Amino acid sequence: MKKTTENGPKKNSRRDFLRKGLMAGAGIMATGGLVEAYLDPAQAASGETMKVLTPGGEIMEVDKARLRYPRVSIKESKKGIPGRKFVMVIDLARCKNARACVEACQHGHHLPKDQEFMKVYLLQETEHTAPYWFPKPFYHCDNPLCVSVCPVGATYKRTDGIVLIDNERCIGCKFCITGCPYSTRVFAWRHYEEFNEDAFPYSPEASSPAVEGTVSKCDFCPDLIRVGKLPYCVSACPMGVIYFGDLDEDVVTNGSETFQFSQLIRDRAGYRYLEVLGTRPSVYYLPPVERQFPVDRGLDDLDEDVRARYDNTPHVKKQKR
Amino acid sequence: MANGSQSSLLREFAPQIERTSIVQTLWILLLVGIIGLGFYALYIQISQGHIVTGMRDNVVWGIYIVNFIFFMGISYAGALISGTLHLFRAEWRKPIIRIAEFMTIIALLIGPCYILLCIGRLDRLYYLVIHGRIQSPITWDVIAISTDIFGCLIFLYLAILRDIAAIRDFQSLRIPSWKRKLYSFLALGYTGTPEQQKRLHKATDIMAAMVIAIAVIVYSVLAWIFSVTLQPGWHSTIFGPYFVIAAVFSGCGVMIVVMWLFRKIYHLEKFITRKHFVNVGVLMLILSALFGYFTFSDYLTKWYGSEKNDELLIRLLFDEYYWLFILSNYIGVLMPMIVVGIPKLRTISNITISAIVVILALWVNRYLIVVPTLESPYLPIQDARPAWVFYNATWVEWALTAAGIAFFALLMTIGSKFIPIVNVSEMEDKPVPEEELLA
Numbered sequence: 013m014k015k016t017t018e019n020g021p022k023k024n025s026r027r028d029f030l031r032k033g034l035m036a037g038a039g040i041m042a043t044g045g046l047v048e049a050y051l052d053p054a055q056a057a058s059g060e061t062m063k064v065l066t067p068g069g070e071i072m073e074v075d076k077a078r079l080r081y082p083r084v085s086i087k088e089s090k091k092g093i094p095g096r097k098f099v100m101v102i103d104l105a106r107c108k109n110a111r112a113c114v115e116a117c118q119h120g121h122h123l124p125k126d127q128e129f130m131k132v133y134l135l136q137e138t139e140h141t142a143p144y145w146f147p148k149p150f151y152h153c154d155n156p157l158c159v160s161v162c163p164v165g166a167t168y169k170r171t172d173g174i175v176l177i178d179n180e181r182c183i184g185c186k187f188c189i190t191g192c193p194y195s196t197r198v199f200a201w202r203h204y205e206e207f208n209e210d211a212f213p214y215s216p217e218a219s220s221p222a223v224e225g226t227v228s229k230c231d232f233c234p235d236l237i238r239v240g241k242l243p244y245c246v247s248a249c250p251m252g253v254i255y256f257g258d259l260d261e262d263v264v265t266n267g268s269e270t271f272q273f274s275q276l277i278r279d280r281a282g283y284r285y286l287e288v289l290g291t292r293p294s295v296y297y298l299p300p301v302e303r304q305f306p307v308d309r310g311l312d313d314l315d316e317d318v319r320a321r322y323d324n325t326p327h328v329k330k331q332k333r
Numbered sequence: 334m335a336n337g338s339q340s341s342l343l344r345e346f347a348p349q350i351e352r353t354s355i356v357q358t359l360w361i362l363l364l365v366g367i368i369g370l371g372f373y374a375l376y377i378q379i380s381q382g383h384i385v386t387g388m389r390d391n392v393v394w395g396i397y398i399v400n401f402i403f404f405m406g407i408s409y410a411g412a413l414i415s416g417t418l419h420l421f422r423a424e425w426r427k428p429i430i431r432i433a434e435f436m437t438i439i440a441l442l443i444g445p446c447y448i449l450l451c452i453g454r455l456d457r458l459y460y461l462v463i464h465g466r467i468q469s470p471i472t473w474d475v476i477a478i479s480t481d482i483f484g485c486l487i488f489l490y491l492a493i494l495r496d497i498a499a500i501r502d503f504q505s506l507r508i509p510s511w512k513r514k515l516y517s518f519l520a521l522g523y524t525g526t527p528e529q530q531k532r533l534h535k536a537t538d539i540m541a542a543m544v545i546a547i548a549v550i551v552y553s554v555l556a557w558i559f560s561v562t563l564q565p566g567w568h569s570t571i572f573g574p575y576f577v578i579a580a581v582f583s584g585c586g587v588m589i590v591v592m593w594l595f596r597k598i599y600h601l602e603k604f605i606t607r608k609h610f611v612n613v614g615v616l617m618l619i620l621s622a623l624f625g626y627f628t629f630s631d632y633l634t635k636w637y638g639s640e641k642n643d644e645l646l647i648r649l650l651f652d653e654y655y656w657l658f659i660l661s662n663y664i665g666v667l668m669p670m671i672v673v674g675i676p677k678l679r680t681i682s683n684i685t686i687s688a689i690v691v692i693l694a695l696w697v698n699r700y701l702i703v704v705p706t707l708e709s710p711y712l713p714i715q716d717a718r719p720a721w722v723f724y725n726a727t728w729v730e731w732a733l734t735a736a737g738i739a740f741f742a743l744l745m746t747i748g749s750k751f752i753p754i755v756n757v758s759e760m761e762d763k764p765v766p767e768e769e770l771l772a
Binding site for chain 1: 381382383384388389390391393394451452453454457458460461464465466468469470471472475558561562563564707710711712713714715716717718
């Protein structure tokens, strides 16, 4: 509980400064020692460099992988990006449980191993239907029960469809966790070392640094969207399973392929999980037809503790028999 | 009212107020010790985080919430019993009504503490007020519980006022002068003039009615915290009345056990007789039938036309939780029916034993409402960490549970040393004539 109290005027002024930096344009770097503030210390250097322009007019060379972007303030994070309505499409036919999405997300949000914003389930509707891998982010529902039940307004729905949590407001009552029928929210049951790795000021758009005793979850990475990047999970997936885009522009992309959203949903019979509950999620699924991989491929090359997760699924049990 | 007639009955209770025996001192020390252990557990929980509890991302609410429902239920039962018996002018209530009043307020002070134990950031508790949103059932609960505490405190105060005045006027009572001053201050100058009596009577009547209504609302709001969610085991329209009935049922059990204890400890055999046990026992019997009916309705509809997740929940209840389910929903219902229903079995000790079973059964009933539901969410829990899959309360949670019970016992003990546990003033009132009762 120590980390949260450092919300003094000093922090706010730094946040203001960073916001001004953002206004000056993405990728523009501050000079001298301040350059460090824009570089992620947790990120290993990739060796690949890029040139950026500092506000002082100097051109500097920084490591590409370590480059980070300024974050918006808590107040700003409540507004939403104007003219946007974000949507995600997950193609179940392509998923082979490579878990790159999970790891990239954990890395990007400075999460410990115990906490996953993205979870991959091995689902099977009935005994006689086919099992399939089911990546589950947060659904950013248009009728979010989590937002309704929050007693302090710590979780909120934005104009761009994203649901965020302000962990400086959250009292940790966990009502939103029980309110969510999709088990998407995680609680910080203790302080983790990983929370310290993030040197940047807190913003709900980054969901980082996380704080003990509060709730967090997948945020659709609006901090990355603001600088024209795709969410961590989307760009990390080697199979291009996850598409991200804008409902109003009617377009989704996984980074290499781009589709008209409405046509993709129509052609591939896209659906939303548990539509019957009336929560109206912003995440759509494409059914696992004409699959690129046999489902068992997803059980290969897993860490023992991850592999053990699926031991109790009907599919794995059947195999063992 | 003449002092002489009052003190005759008050004299019987004077020893409790005048001194504390060694046994009582040891008892109080024991309770304080248990509460101290609870505070140590609380310190561990605050310093190391909620990781020291058995709660995890799936089962985010554990026995703290169960205790919360349990204590609030006792409080509600006390309010309903004392409120209705007062309004109906039931003559037999007089020796036991103070116990019901004490139960109401003491359980009400302890219950909400358990919800605080579930909160990850206690340092931000005041956000509930400064950032409160009326759309959230938790805000309804905050409003309802604070109203309830306020109402019950007034009700209790009105109910003990005459006895406080009687103690003040009881000159031969050997108590330190600061205590006498305290009684004199708390008596608010009540001397028993006809005007004062009339006012007090009217105010008590109003508060008795209010307390019943508030308690129904508080307990329904508590049920709605669960039933407004989409969780398969909770999303039920029956929960409001079901919780209210379960509350009074469990409270009757606690009432009987507390009656038995005070009767033994303070030798109140003259005042609290078999009749009282049978009467509260009959109330418990009626409530067990209602509770059984609600429980049956709830699970029958879940089981008969079962959705997939209802089916999973029912399977979990009859598989992992089989014996707990049998205890809470079969034995807990049938035991009071048999013991109180068959006149031959209606002895004080039998009724008390069945009351203990009812208390245990109802605690387990709340556990079975909270925990298995969270263990069977829509998306199956796929986790390799056992603690994340099944909930097991840790010593920290049990220590704080014990501390709550100890605190209940401690306040009951202290309360009974401050004010006679039998309402002395009312006992000496003449029975209300029947014509007046009907008017």
